[in-house]
Every structure is written in C-alpha cells, then in structure tokens.
Amino acid sequence: MILAGLLGCAAALLLTGAAALALHGRRLAAPVVYGVSLVATTIGLLLAGRALFSPDLPGGTLSLPIGLPWLGAHFRLDALAAFFLLVINLGGAMASLFAVGYGAHEETPGRVLPFFPAFLAGMNLVLMAADAFTFLFSWEFMSLSSWALVMAHHRRPGNAAAGYLYLLMASFGTLALLLAFGLLAGPSGGYEFAVIRQTPPGAAVSAVVLVLALIGAGSKAGLFPLHAWLPLAHPAAPTHVSALMSAVMTKVALYGFIRIVFDLLGSPAWWWGAAVSLLGGVTAVMGVLYALMQNDLKRLLAYSTVENIGIVFIGLGLSLAFQANEMQAAAALALTAALFHCFNHSVFKSLLFFGAGAVLGSTGERDMERLGGLIHRMPRTAFAFLIGAAAISALPPFNGFVSEWLMFQAILLSPNLPQWLLKFLVPTVGALLALSAALAAACFVKAFGITFLGRARSDVARDAVETDGWSITAMLVLAALCLLAGILPGYFIDALAPVIDALTGSSLPRQEQLDWLTIVPIAQSRSSYNGLLLFFFIALAASLAAEAIHRFASAAVRRSAPWDCGFPDPSPATQYTAGSLSQPIRRVFGTVLFRASEEVRLPPPGDASPAQLRVRLHDIPWDVLYAPVAGVVGFVAGRLNALQFLTIRGYLTLVFGALVALLMVLAVWQ
Amino acid sequence: MILELAVQFCEMLVVLLLAPLLAGYVRTVKARLVGRRGPPLLQPYRDLLRLLRKEVVLAHSASWFFRGAPYLVFAATWVAAALVPTFATGLLFNYAADMIAIVALLGTARFILALAGLDVGTSFGGIGSSRELMIASLAEPAMVMVVFTLSLLAGSTQLSSIAGFMQGPGVGLRVSLAMALVALVMVAIAENARIPIDNPATHLELTMVHEAMILEYSGRHLALIEAASFVKLLLYVSIIACVFAPWGIAASGQGLGAYLAGLAAYAGKLAVAGFLLALFETAIAKMRVFRYSDFLGAALMLGVLATLLLFVSRIA
Numbered sequence: 005m006i007l008a009g010l011l012g013c014a015a016a017l018l019l020t021g022a023a024a025l026a027l028h029g030r031r032l033a034a035p036v037v038y039g040v041s042l043v044a045t046t047i048g049l050l051l052a053g054r055a056l057f058s059p060d061l062p063g064g065t066l067s068l069p070i071g072l073p074w075l076g077a078h079f080r081l082d083a084l085a086a087f088f089l090l091v092i093n094l095g096g097a098m099a100s101l102f103a104v105g106y107g108a109h110e111e112t113p114g115r116v117l118p119f120f121p122a123f124l125a126g127m128n129l130v131l132m133a134a135d136a137f138t139f140l141f142s143w144e145f146m147s148l149s150s151w152a153l154v155m156a157h158h159r160r161p162g163n164a165a166a167g168y169l170y171l172l173m174a175s176f177g178t179l180a181l182l183l184a185f186g187l188l189a190g191p192s193g194g195y196e197f198a199v200i201r202q203t204p205p206g207a208a209v210s211a212v213v214l215v216l217a218l219i220g221a222g223s224k225a226g227l228f229p230l231h232a233w234l235p236l237a238h239p240a241a242p243t244h245v246s247a248l249m250s251a252v253m254t255k256v257a258l259y260g261f262i263r264i265v266f267d268l269l270g271s272p273a274w275w276w277g278a279a280v281s282l283l284g285g286v287t288a289v290m291g292v293l294y295a296l297m298q299n300d301l302k303r304l305l306a307y308s309t310v311e312n313i314g315i316v317f318i319g320l321g322l323s324l325a326f327q328a329n330e331m332q333a334a335a336a337l338a339l340t341a342a343l344f345h346c347f348n349h350s351v352f353k354s355l356l357f358f359g360a361g362a363v364l365g366s367t368g369e370r371d372m373e374r375l376g377g378l379i380h381r382m383p384r385t386a387f388a389f390l391i392g393a394a395a396i397s398a399l400p401p402f403n404g405f406v407s408e409w410l411m412f413q414a415i416l417l418s419p420n421l422p423q424w425l426l427k428f429l430v431p432t433v434g435a436l437l438a439l440s441a442a443l444a445a446a447c448f449v450k451a452f453g454i455t456f457l458g459r460a461r462s463d464v465a466r467d468a469v470e471t472d473g474w475s476i477t478a479m480l481v482l483a484a485l486c487l488l489a490g491i492l493p494g495y496f497i498d499a500l501a502p503v504i505d506a507l508t509g510s511s512l513p514r515q516e517q518l519d520w521l522t523i524v525p526i527a528q529s530r531s532s533y534n535g536l537l538l539f540f541f542i543a544l545a546a547s548l549a550a551e552a553i554h555r556f557a558s559a560a561v562r563r564s565a566p567w568d569c570g571f572p573d574p575s576p577a578t579q580y581t582a583g584s585l586s587q588p589i590r591r592v593f594g595t596v597l598f599r600a601s602e603e604v605r606l607p608p609p610g611d612a613s614p615a616q617l618r619v620r621l622h623d624i625p626w627d628v629l630y631a632p633v634a635g636v637v638g639f640v641a642g643r644l645n646a647l648q649f650l651t652i653r654g655y656l657t658l659v660f661g662a663l664v665a666l667l668m669v670l671a672v673w674q
Numbered sequence: 675m676i677l678e679l680a681v682q683f684c685e686m687l688v689v690l691l692l693a694p695l696l697a698g699y700v701r702t703v704k705a706r707l708v709g710r711r712g713p714p715l716l717q718p719y720r721d722l723l724r725l726l727r728k729e730v731v732l733a734h735s736a737s738w739f740f741r742g743a744p745y746l747v748f749a750a751t752w753v754a755a756a757l758v759p760t761f762a763t764g765l766l767f768n769y770a771a772d773m774i775a776i777v778a779l780l781g782t783a784r785f786i787l788a789l790a791g792l793d794v795g796t797s798f799g800g801i802g803s804s805r806e807l808m809i810a811s812l813a814e815p816a817m818v819m820v821v822f823t824l825s826l827l828a829g830s831t832q833l834s835s836i837a838g839f840m841q842g843p844g845v846g847l848r849v850s851l852a853m854a855l856v857a858l859v860m861v862a863i864a865e866n867a868r869i870p871i872d873n874p875a876t877h878l879e880l881t882m883v884h885e886a887m888i889l890e891y892s893g894r895h896l897a898l899i900e901a902a903s904f905v906k907l908l909l910y911v912s913i914i915a916c917v918f919a920p921w922g923i924a925a926s927g928q929g930l931g932a933y934l935a936g937l938a939a940y941a942g943k944l945a946v947a948g949f950l951l952a953l954f955e956t957a958i959a960k961m962r963v964f965r966y967s968d969f970l971g972a973a974l975m976l977g978v979l980a981t982l983l984l985f986v987s988r989i990a
C-alpha cells in the first residue's frame with residue numbers, strides 16, 4: 005500500500021522533529037536529524053515515483069479517525085498528488101543531503117532541527133489530504149513550521165519584520181482558502197474532496213472560489229502583487245530551508261491551486277484562463293525585473309522564484325482557456341508545460357540556493373558587491389551554479405528551455421480560441437513570456453558573473469574555501485538532473501501523461517518511441533526539438549575545434565597582466581559591480597516600473613571626498629497596496645487602544661450599550 | 675541516407691567557410707562606398723589564420739571558464755547556423771531544432787560570452803557585458819515575436835516548413851509579414867553589433883559593445899570568437915533569405931543539380947544582402963547607448979503587432 009507508506013514517511017518525519025527536541029544540544033543531533041530526513045524523503049520519493057510510473061496500481065484512499073470527530077482524516081493518492089509528492093520529496097531529499105554538510109555552519113541548531121522535518125512532513129500531508137479540514141490543517145502546519153524556520157535567526161536585522169509579514173500573509177492566504185472550501189462544501193457541509201467533486205458549484209460561486217484560490221494559493225506561491233512577503237522571508241531562513249521554501253513549498257501552493265481549480269471546481273469558464281494567464285505574465289516580468297535590481301544573492305533568487313511561478317501560471321491559464329473551449333489536446337500541452345516547469349524549477353532553484361548557501365557558508369556574505377572571483381576558490385560550486393544559471397535562463401540544452409519551448413508551442417495553438425479578449429491577450433502574454441526569458445538570462449549573468457567571476461571584492465571572498473563534500477554532491481546531482489531533463493525530456497513528458505490525462509481528459513502523444521528521442525508535442529511537421537542531438541553536436545563541435553586548433557595551430561599560453569586597453573588598474577574596485585551591470589536595464593525598464601531615479605553628487609574641485617551615486621527605487625505595489633492597508637490598520641488599532649484605559653463606569657456603559665444594541669438588532673430581525 | 679548526411683555535412687562546411695567571406699565582402703563594399711580601396715576580400719581568412727597561430731596571452735585573473743568559453747560560443751553558434759536551411763531545406767537534422775531553439779542557441783552563446791566578459795574583472799569587459807545584456811533583453815523577445823508571426827502563418831516553427839510555405843501559393847502580400855521583416859532586420863542589425871547599434875570597426879573603447887566584451891581575448895580564443903561572430907552574421911542573413919526570399923532553395927531529395935542551383939542562388943542572396951547591409955551602414959550614424967531601447971523597442975512592438983494582427987484576423 006503506497007499511500008500508507010507515504011503516510012508512514014510523514015509520521016517518521018514528525019517523530020524526527022520531536023526527537024530533535026530531545027537531542028537538543030548534542031553534537032550528533034544535526035547529522036541524525038538530516039540523515040533521517042534524507043532517508044524518509046528518499047523513501048517517499050521512490051514510493052511517489054512508483055505510484056506515478058505505474059498508474060494501474062490502485063492509488064488507494066485511507067481514512068483515519070483523527071481530526072474532526074464527524075469527518076475524520078481522509079487521504080488519497082492520485083496521479084496529481086503522486087507527481088507533486090515526487091517533486092517535493094526530491095527537493096526535500098536534496099535539501100537534507102545538502103544540510104548534512106551545511107548544517108555545521110548553523111549557530112542556533114536548536115531553532116532549526118525540530119522544525120525542518122516537521123516542515124517536510126507538513127508539505128507531504130498537504131499533498132495527500134483528501135478532505136478540506138485535513139488539507140487546511142496540514143497547510144497551516146506547513147506555514148507555521150516554515151515560519152518558525154524563518155525566525156531561526158530572528159536577531160538579525162530585518163528578519164523579525166520578514167517573519168511578521170510572512171505570518172500575516174500566510175494567515176490571510178489560509179483564510180481565503182478556508183472561505184473557498186466553505187463555498188465548495190456548500191450548505192450541506194460535504195468537506196470530503198470526493199463529495200465536493202460530485203456537486204460542482206454554480207457559475208457565480210465558482211468565480212468567487214477561483215478568486216479565493218488565486219489569493220490563497222497565489223499568495224503562498226508568490227503571485228504578483230501578493231508576492232511582497234516572499235523575497236523577505238525566503239532569504240531570511242537558513243539556506244537549505246530557503247531552498248525548500250522557494251523551490252518546494254511554492255510547488256505545494258501550485259498544487260493547492262491546481263487541486264481546487266482543475267479538479268474540484270468542475271469545468272472552467274473562458275475568462276478564468278484570461279485572468280490567470282495575464283496574472284502569470286505580469287508576475288513573470290515583474291519578478292525578473294525585481295530580481296535584476298537586487299544585490300543580495302539570496303533575495304535575487306527569491307525574486308526569480310516569483311518569475312518562475314508566473315511562468316507556471318501562464319501555462320495553467322492557457323490550459324484553462326483551452327479547456328473552456330474544449331480544445332483538450334492544446335489544454336494538455338499547456339498543462340504539461342506548466343507541470344514540467346514546476347519540476348524544472350524545483351530542481352534548478354534548489355541547486356542555485358545551495359550554491360548561494362555554499363558561498364554564504366564560506367564567506368559569510370550574501371551581498372554580491374562584496375563577492376567575486378569565487379570560481380578560483382570554489383571551482384566545483386561555481387560549476388554547479390553555472391549549470392543551474394544556464395538552466396533557469398531557459399538555455400538549450402538544459403531543462404528550463406524545454407518547458408518554455410512547450411509553453412511557446414501552446415501559445416502558438418491559441419489563435420483558434422474564439423473569444424476576442426483571449427485573441428488580444430494571449431499574444432501579449434507570449435511577449436511577456438519572451439521578455440521574461442531574456443531578462444532572466446541577464447539576471448543570471450549578473451548572479452553568476454558578479455559572484456563567481458572577476459576579482460575578489462573583499463577579503464572574505466579572497467580567502468574563501470571550497471564547501472564540503474555533502475553539499476557538493478547535492479549540487480552535482482541536481483546539476484545532472486538539469487542536463488538529463490534537458491536532453492531526455494521525452495521520458496519526463498511521458499511520466500506526466502497520467503496526471504495530464506486525469507485533469508484534462510487528454511495527453512500528449514507518447515514520446516519515448518520517437519526516433520533519436522526527439523520530442524514532438526503535436527505533429528512532426530509542426531514542431532520538434534531534440535536536446536540530445538543539440539547537446540551532442542555542441543559537444544562534438546567544441547571538442548573538434550579544440551582538438552584541431554591545439555594540434556595544428558597553437559596551444560601556447562602566456563600569463564600576464566590584463567590588457568584593459570593599456571591601463572590595467574590593480575584595484576578590484578574598478579570592476580563592474582552588481583549595481584552597474586544592471587544599470588542599463590534599470591534605465592530602460594526601471595524609470596517607469598520602479599520610478600527609479602539616480603542622483604549623482606560630485607564634490608567641488610579641490611574637495612577630496614568621494615563622489616556618490618544614489619539610486620532610489622520605489623516598490624509600487626508596496627506603496628499602493630500594502631502601505632495604505634497597514635496605515636489604516638495601525639490607525640484603527642491606535643484609536644481602539646483607548647478602549648483599554650476606560651474607567652469602570654465607562655466599561656459598564658459600554659457593556660450596557662452593547663446589550664441594548666444587540667437586543668434591538670434581535671427585535672428588528674424577527 | 676548517405677546523400678542526406680553528405681548534404682548536412684556540406685551545409686555545416688558551407689556556413690563555416692562562407693562566413694568570413696561575407697564579412698570581408700561587406701567590409702570591401704563599405705570601403706568602396708566611401709571611396710576607399712578597402713582590404714582584400716580574403717582578409718578575414720588571413721586574420722583568422724594569423725590569430726590561430728599566435729600564442730594566447732591570458733590575464734592572471736582569468737579562470738577556466740574564460741578559456742573554455744570561446745569553444746562553447748563557437749560551437750553553439752556553428753550548430754545553430756548549421757540547422758538553418760541555406761541552399762537546401764529538409765536537411766537531415768533540421769528536426770532537432772526549430773526556429774525557437776535556434777534563437778535560444780544563440781542566446782546560449784551570448785550568455786557564455788557575456789559571462790566571459792566579466793571573468794577577468796576589468797571595467798571594459800563589464801561595460802560590454804552590461805550593454806550586451808540590455809540589447810539582448812529587448813532583441814530576443816522581438817525575435818521570438820517574429821518567430822511567432824512566421825509560425826502562425828506557416829503553421830509550424832520549423833524553418834524548413836516555413837520556407838516551404840513561403841514558396842507556396844498561400845502566402846500573398848500581408849501586412850504582418852512586412853512588419854515581421856522589418857522587425858527581423860532590426861534584430862539582426864542589433865544582434866550582429868552593426869551600425870547604428872554598435873560599430874564593428876571601432877576601437878574607441880566607450881563606443882563599443884561587442885568589442886569591449888572580448889577585449890581580453892587573444893590568439894586562438896579571439897579567432898574562435900571572431901569566427902563565431904562571422905557565422906552569426908551569416909546565420910541571420912540565411913534566416914532572412916530562407917524566409918523572405920526562398921527562391922531557388924533546394925528541397926530534400928531533388929538531386930545534385932537542384933543542390934548546385936540552390937548553392938548558386940544562395941551565393942546570389944548573400945551578395946545582395948551584404949551589399950544592402952553595407953549600404954545601410956554607410957548611410958546611417960551610430961546611436962547613443964540609451965537610444966538603443968527606442969530602436970529595439972520599436973522592433974519588439976512591430977513583432978507584437980504582427981502577431982496580434984494574425985491572432986485577430988484568424989477566423990476560428
């Protein structure tokens with residue numbers, strides 16, 4: 005029974021969390037906790053893979069007499085849950101492996117070790133839940149355990165505020181989901197997913213549920229403009245937890261959205277697709293532009309998560325639009341692209357966060373302006389990070405390109421959509437997707453180039469040492485996965501087929517029998533891509549060129565000072581910095597979107613003080629959306645505070661007045 | 675099968691061998707247009723050979739990435755060029771990469787080169803990379819929109835099918851095609867570092883983009899990067915020729931005569947395109963850096979408009 009095994013893994017993780025409390029202060033605590041987490045998530049990964057790759061196996065349902073007395077706790081394993089279980093347990097296993105080495109840097113292990121396995125267990129339980137109560141309980145458990153991890157270093161400046169905002173947004177999101185499930189269950193109160201599925205709500209209720217799901221799951225995933233907490237909270241946690249939150253927890257949020265909208269809500273209306281894909285497009289471009297403006301490596305990665313979530317939502321929106329118009333094959337293609345991108349993002353984002361963690365562990369720095377030249381000191385980390393950067397920039401032959409390619413193919417099928425709004429919207433979304441892909445490449449040139457290339461910008465960067473073997477292993481495994489999914493995408497697409505089939509009633513043609521492992525989403529005459537051949541040709545051409553040149557021309561090398569147009573300056577301060585590298589892009593896009601302004605202050609002649617360039621960026625959603633709400637809440641709270649300092653007579657009058665008012669309401673009501 | 679393999683191999687060699695000639699031809703025509711004699715037509719080959727034989731002078735701060743990058747840039751560009759139909763469509767490996775993948779392969783080459791510009795840690799490398807990234811962030815989406823336009827018309831993203839469609843009777847005169855052509859030419863100019871975006875002949879540091887990025891390269895590394903940029907110019911000319919002037923291109927399995935005719939037609943197209951490029955470059959002045967976004971934004975808008983027109987005019 006696979007489901008029971010997976011639940012057992014979750015229970016083992018919970019127990020490990022409890023055991024970590026008992027082990028507090030022991031030296032062996034960290035390796036034991038991370039080791040057990042590694043084993044449990046690996047077993048979970050294998051079980052989920054078995055469930056996904058043999059769809060004839062009975063998925064199984066299970067109900068346990070815990071939770072609400074009249075409801076119990078229901079669990080179910082279907083293809084969708086199995087796919088996401090595979091993604092999160094892969095991410096969890098890699099994070100545990102990385103943490104076996106990285107955890108040694110932790111100065112307050114007592115604040116991390118109990119919550120790490122609990123967080124993993126919470127995510128596993130969300131995916132297996134088959135009733136609203138269990139789902140929301142696990143969801144909240146996941147949120148709170150990750151909040152505790154964000155607060156692990158709560159004394160560092162900014163972290164407490166980040167944790168507070170995260171807590172607020174997480175509660176707000178859960179509230180929205182609670183209302184969504186309330187509407188889905190209807191007045192009869194059927195909270196089991198199986199019951200909800202049989203009684204799809206009417207059009208108006210469905211629309212409200214869609215909006216609530218967008219708010220609830222979207223705020224957790226980082227959908228613009230609900231993303232504000234994400235770039236603050238994700239980097240605040242210890243790095244292996246940042247990787248889990250950014251690469252894995254956002255996938256749980258996407259699962260929640262897919263479960264509600266694609267599975268429980270019945271057949272979609274066409275405008276759902278329009279709304280979701282437009283939100284996705286805006287999220288993608290805004291996310292990557294924010295990322296480009298960052299100088300903090302971990303925050304850059306967190307903003308890039310926002311971008312990738314946007315890309316996934318574009319695919320989901322397209323799939324909804326196609327489904328509403330009964331174009332099942334196209335819907336299957338768009339959903340395949342979205343889910344494949346989910347998997348890809350979890351792989352390369354984990355890898356990139358691990359790289360950032362290795363840098364942080366070795367130098368104590370996240371600020372790229374104080375890094376540089378690490379490729380000499382940490383060559384293996386640099387290599388793995390480079391692969392991840394190329395993959396996330398959607399460059400062939402890596403995996404990020406394949407999912408974006410599939411997304412473009414889905415967009416090219418959409419002129420047949422009958423609605424006029426969609427006809428205008430989909431090409432726009434396509435342009436936003438293309439723009440975000442190009443900007444992502446620029447963003448990761450910055451992330452890799454400033455951190456690892458060039459000359460060291462500080463003493464800590466100059467004296468960095470390569471990270472430990474566990475961390476390197478985790479990074480190299482993920483880098484290999486990036487390449488494998490890029491050159492053999494057919495197998496990954498085939499593995500997704502049962503999921504797609506369950507949600508859209510159609511799936512892509514089988515890919516694995518095609519010649520040379522090409523992928524052909526629709527028809528050979530229409531489009532095809534072969535990552536394996538491209539990889540092979542590039543490798544062949546590069547090695548042929550190297551061999552021919554070294555043999556017949558010259559292989560001589562002489563080292564000297566850099567040329568730099570004849571004026572090499574020994575100071576590393578003359579290099580381009582993170583801020584200056586993205587300055588042209590800031591000038592082009594930022595003047596409108598961030599109301600960016602630059603102020604140059606040159607000292608007068610004779611004054612030896614340094615010149616200053618001050619760049620001011622505005623976070624417009626924050627100024628427009630969050631700041632007013634926070635202001636109103638603060639104002640009202642301040643006024644209501646007066647109620648706490650009344651005299652006894654004042655309180656008595658207040659109670660009496662309230663009683664009279666309630667009685668009057670009651671009288672009018674009847 | 676053997677013939678197809680041979681043709682594919684020929685294609686790979688043709689793009690590699692013709693590319694420096696095209697670059698030399700454009701230089702010569704430009705020189706003649708401004709009344710100079712100009713370098714000999716074969717000068718680019720001599721330059722490449724000379725560079726290949728020289729030793730590499732490597733900065734102390736250069737890493738393994740800096741040494742590997744030229745090979746990867748060259749290989750990615752060459753593979754992309756070999757997959758574009760030049761004198762024949764339906765090449766053996768055409769299906770491995772459609773137009774989107776070819777654009778993305780060029781993106782890979784640019785990603786590596788922009789990183790290589792940052793590796794030594796000098797200010798000129800940074801200035802080149804930074805500007806190149808800004809140009810690419812607008813040029814690449816514009817190119818994708820052009821691909822959208824073409825593939826919506828032809829019902830395929832494969833260049834061979836698009837070329838076949840453009841040869842057929844179903845094309846006609848279309849506004850969106852004209853917009854796509856203008857956008858594609860603008861992108862090609864920007865991507866190949868030609869005037870008005872960049873000046874391939876300049877050696878004034880502050881005006882250059884591509885040349886600044888590769889300033890620290892020498893010897894065989896520089897030769898590879900130069901060869902890659904020649905191949906890239908040829909690639910863009912080939913794309914434009916195969917989509918907008920597909921006449922005379924040989925279809926697969928038409929026999930040796932058709933291939934030879936295709937080759938002759940291709941040489942003719944290169945000559946015309948090279949002449950037009952030289953003419954354009956002599957007639958126009960270089961732009962300021964922060965005007966690039968206007969130029970490329972116009973290309974992007976043209977691409978989006980062309981796609982939108984097709985979406986809207988399609989009757990469901």
